[in-house]
Amino acid sequence: MANVEQMGEPDIQKYIKGELLYTIFHNDAEHFSIAKIKVLDTNEELHDKEIVVKGYFSNLQETKDYIFYGQMERHNKFGLQYQVTSYESNIPETTDGLIAYLSSDLFYGIGKKTASKIINHLGENAISQILTNPDVLTGVQGLKADNAEHLVKTLQENEGFEHVVVHLGKFGIGLKLAQKIYQVYKDESIDVLNKDPYQYVFDVEGFGFQKADEIANVNGLSLTHPNRIGAGCIFVLQKSVQEGHVYLPAEECIVKVIQLLGRASAELDEDTIKNRLDGLNTEKKIIVQEGKVYLPSLYYAEDGFASQVKRLITKPVEHDTPLAEMMKIIGDIEEAETLSYGKEQFHAINQALHAKLMIVTGGPGTGKTTVIKGIVDAYSAIHRVSIDPKDYEKKSEYPFVFTAPTGRAAKRLTESTGLPAVTIHRLLGWDGNNGFDKDQNEPLSGKFLIVDEFSMVDIWLANSLFKAIPDDMQVLLVGDEDQLPSVGPGQVLTDLLASDSIPFVSLNEVYRQKEGSKIIQLAHTIKNDECTNQTLRNDKDFSFLTCNQFQMVDVITKIFASAEKKGINLKDIQVLAPMYRTEAGITVINKTLQEIVNPKTKRRREVKVYDTVFRVGDKVLQLVNQPEDGVSNGDIGEIVAIFFEDENKENVEQIVVTFEGKEVVYERKDYTNIMHAYCISIHKSQGSEFPIVVMPVVSTYRRMLRKNLLYTAITRSKQSLIICGEKQAFLQGVNTMDTNKRYTDLIKQLRDRLPSDQDNEAAEENMEDEITPYDFM
Numbered sequence: 001m002a003n004v005e006q007m008g009e010p011d012i013q014k015y016i017k018g019e020l021l022y023t024i025f026h027n028d029a030e031h032f033s034i035a036k037i038k039v040l041d042t043n044e045e046l047h048d049k050e051i052v053v054k055g056y057f058s059n060l061q062e063t064k065d066y067i068f069y070g071q072m073e074r075h076n077k078f079g080l081q082y083q084v085t086s087y088e089s090n091i092p093e094t095t096d097g098l099i100a101y102l103s104s105d106l107f108y109g110i111g112k113k114t115a116s117k118i119i120n121h122l123g124e125n126a127i128s129q130i131l132t133n134p135d136v137l138t139g140v141q142g143l144k145a146d147n148a149e150h151l152v153k154t155l156q157e158n159e160g161f162e163h164v165v166v167h168l169g170k171f172g173i174g175l176k177l178a179q180k181i182y183q184v185y186k187d188e189s190i191d192v193l194n195k196d197p198y199q200y201v202f203d204v205e206g207f208g209f210q211k212a213d214e215i216a217n218v219n220g221l222s223l224t225h226p227n228r229i230g231a232g233c234i235f236v237l238q239k240s241v242q243e244g245h246v247y248l249p250a251e252e253c254i255v256k257v258i259q260l261l262g263r264a265s266a267e268l269d270e271d272t273i274k275n276r277l278d279g280l281n282t283e284k285k286i287i288v289q290e291g292k293v294y295l296p297s298l299y300y301a302e303d304g305f306a307s308q309v310k311r312l313i314t315k316p317v318e319h320d321t322p323l324a325e326m327m328k329i330i331g332d333i334e335e336a337e338t339l340s341y342g343k344e345q346f347h348a349i350n351q352a353l354h355a356k357l358m359i360v361t362g363g364p365g366t367g368k369t370t371v372i373k374g375i376v377d378a379y380s381a382i383h384r385v386s387i388d389p390k391d392y393e394k395k396s397e398y399p400f401v402f403t404a405p406t407g408r409a410a411k412r413l414t415e416s417t418g419l420p421a422v423t424i425h426r427l428l429g430w431d432g433n434n435g436f437d438k439d440q441n442e443p444l445s446g447k448f449l450i451v452d453e454f455s456m457v458d459i460w461l462a463n464s465l466f467k468a469i470p471d472d473m474q475v476l477l478v479g480d481e482d483q484l485p486s487v488g489p490g491q492v493l494t495d496l497l498a499s500d501s502i503p504f505v506s507l508n509e510v511y512r513q514k515e516g517s518k519i520i521q522l523a524h525t526i527k528n529d530e531c532t533n534q535t536l537r538n539d540k541d542f543s544f545l546t547c548n549q550f551q552m553v554d555v556i557t558k559i560f561a562s563a564e565k566k567g568i569n570l571k572d573i574q575v576l577a578p579m580y581r582t583e584a585g586i587t588v589i590n591k592t593l594q595e596i597v598n599p600k601t602k603r604r605r606e607v608k609v610y611d612t613v614f615r616v617g618d619k620v621l622q623l624v625n626q627p628e629d630g631v632s633n634g635d636i637g638e639i640v641a642i643f644f645e646d647e648n649k650e651n652v653e654q655i656v657v658t659f660e661g662k663e664v665v666y667e668r669k670d671y672t673n674i675m676h677a678y679c680i681s682i683h684k685s686q687g688s689e690f691p692i693v694v695m696p697v698v699s700t701y702r703r704m705l706r707k708n709l710l711y712t713a714i715t716r717s718k719q720s721l722i723i724c725g726e727k728q729a730f731l732q733g734v735n736t737m738d739t740n741k742r743y744t745d746l747i748k749q750l751r752d753r754l755p756s757d758q759d760n761e762a763a764e765e766n767m768e769d770e771i772t773p774y775d776f777m
């Protein structure tokens with residue numbers, strides 16, 4: 001570093017033992033920190049009682065003691081500082097210190113009482129005894145076996161982990177990635193890095209090629225080393241998966257790999273890359289088939305899903321109700337519901353009862369939920385089974401299975417149909433790592449499966465779900481094909497519809513519009529490419545407020561102020577934006593809205609996590625699936641309590657969030673699983689609905705503004721929609737198709753396995769020949 005004068009003797013290992021007082025600066029991505037410590041002991045020439053330390057750290061915690069190794073530096077602006085090259089937790093030597101250490105949040109399930117018992121039993125050198133022989137813990141009364149096991153593992157890992165974090169930190173690798181690396185290689189993490197940093201790209205999810213390249217460069221690895229080329233190929237494929245592709249055409253893959261590797265050497269030509277792809281194919285690290293390059297998990301998911309569709313669709317359906325009786329049953333349901341099904345709706349209900357596997361698709365308000373209820377009622381009448389889950393308690397198995405890809409979508413399904421729905425992850429029994437309990441060996445139970453919001457299901461989840469469907473189960477997939485495709489790879493709903501290999505009914509008549517909803521009308525004009533300046537005229541449930549990106553925060557602030565005056569619960573207003581960055585991005589809007597909706601007060605507890613403040617009362621968004629706690633990515637909750645370290649028996653700081661009455665406790669290490677939810681991304685809002693949606697749309701978002709994105713956003717609003725921004729940007733967006741075609745091979749895979757188009761057309765013609773009530777009208 002410039003302006004720094006090196007001091008100290010290099011030969012003796014110098015240290016400062018100190019208690020961390022507070023963190024001055026922290027870079028989350030790289031885990032570089034600057035912190036003030038109280039000096040407890042040192043062999044440096046240091047007379048001050050406090051000093052600033054800086055370096056790469058794993059998880060420094062305030063009030064904890066550490067031993068820092070490094071050297072003194074004098075910065076010409078900031079004065080004396082300690083540049084840390086390595087550090088370790090200062091495991092205390094006194095009985096009290098040891099008890100506090102063992103009952104700290106590092107060690108799960110050990111409170112002060114148990115920690116005292118451990119020290120009473122083993123004495124003050126307890127830690128080294130446990131590390132040498134974990135069996136010494138068996139004599140400690142009241143220490144549960146799994147807590148003892150966790151204690152030993154944490155002690156062992158802490159020793160190795162801190163070493164690895166500090167070493168990786170020198171290459172700018174942050175804590176989160178270091179944790180993943182450590183999980184894969186444990187104590188061999190540094191050896192692997194020294195021998196071949198490209199190995200990380202193969203084994204560690206999220207480890208970038210450029211980073212491996214930087215490290216390899218320092219280590220002097222050649223630019224044409226096969227590992228470098230191989231890692232380049234894998235990295236290009238991993239990136240393509242993030243863009244939603246299931247495979248890449250070989251030529252495109254080769255071009256991208258060359259762009260990534262750079263033509264630093266004449267040897268990096270098309271043939272070399274092609275040969276390396278063939279080599280990786282032989283090593284089974286990728287699959288190359290018919291000029292398509294896949295990561296294996298995607299190849300098997302697509303292939304597996306197509307086979308499962310074939311397995312199901314070729315099994316017969318037990319249903320021989322004559323048409324006349326069907327019509328009577330449906331007529332009775334219409335009477336009970338006091339409505340008359342439209343032609344498409346009747347067709348959907350009738351066909352779903354005959355089909356092994358069927359899709360119902362349609363925009364908002366076209367009656368998808370009405371049709372689901374109709375199908376369930378008709379099935380229940382035909383098979384003489386009750387719909388009420390209470391009638392099945394322990395006696396026999398409930399015939400219906402209702403599911404959706406997110407918690408919110410499952411909840412909406414339950415709210416709109418009154419029937420019990422769960423997430424697909426919950427239904428399949430997510431094991432918390434990378435597998436499901438339910439599969440072909442332990443299939444789902446039930447007779448009729450209904451999956452809502454199927455457009456959000458990616459090819460991995462579709463394959464896992466279909467594997468677990470037993471032969472005798474009927475399946476109905478429901479979704480809106482015009483919405484955004486799944487976040488994960490594939491476009492399963494679109495491909496299933498385009499393949500023409502399974503029956504589907506498209507609902508086009510809009511019923512909610514008849515109730516005078518401008519929002520639904522707007523959605524359908526967008527869907528039909530008919531949106532103009534005229535369409536954007538204000539109405540009772542819709543307004544367009546014109547502003548530019550710099551006025552956006554002010555405009556949104558005014559909307560909230562005026563809503564508050566009208567007595568509207570501010571938490572019912574959801575801002576949806578496409579991007580995190582920019583003046584009108586999610587991050588800025590969230591910060592502003594937090595201060596309006598849930599400002600700092602003397603009594604409201606809060607914790608600071610780098611530059612974010614979480615406060616009791618904050619609306620928060622869950623960012624990952626946490627099936628063990630019953631929350632999924634996209635769920636919105638509220639912080640209801642914050643506990644400081646000394647307030648609970650676990651001795652850890654905790655944030656408690658409720659999601660629809662379900663409480664989830666987050667410790668500091670899990671804080672990255674939540675963020676403020678006053679403004680969320682349109683992608684995260686898929687599957688949810690909100691009473692009032694505020695949607696900023698400005699030309700700075702240009703890159704993101706696409707028809708399906710804007711359509712998805714506006715269809716999230718139930719009662720009222722306010723768009724703020726530039727009409728031109730909105731109109732341009734709704735008239736821009738998402739041209740980023742996803743490479744998927746599902747249509748071909750399905751067509752190869754299932755009857756040809758002609759057979760289907762014949763089947764459809766037969767279906768059309770069927771008599772429906774409309775033939776009598």
Ligand SMILES: Nc1ncnc2c1ncn2[C@@H]1O[C@H](COP(=O)(O)OP(=O)(O)OP(=O)(O)O)[C@@H](O)[C@H]1O
Pocket residue numbers: 339340341342345362363364365366367368369370371511512
């Ligand atoms: N045949 C019908 N006759 C009269 N009203 C109907 C009919 N079908 C649906 N509706 C009414 O239209 C409204 C929208 O229907 P429904 O909720 O089933 O649509 P949806 O496609 O599920 O909508 P969304 O996707 O927005 O949730 C409801 O109020 C419903 O009662």
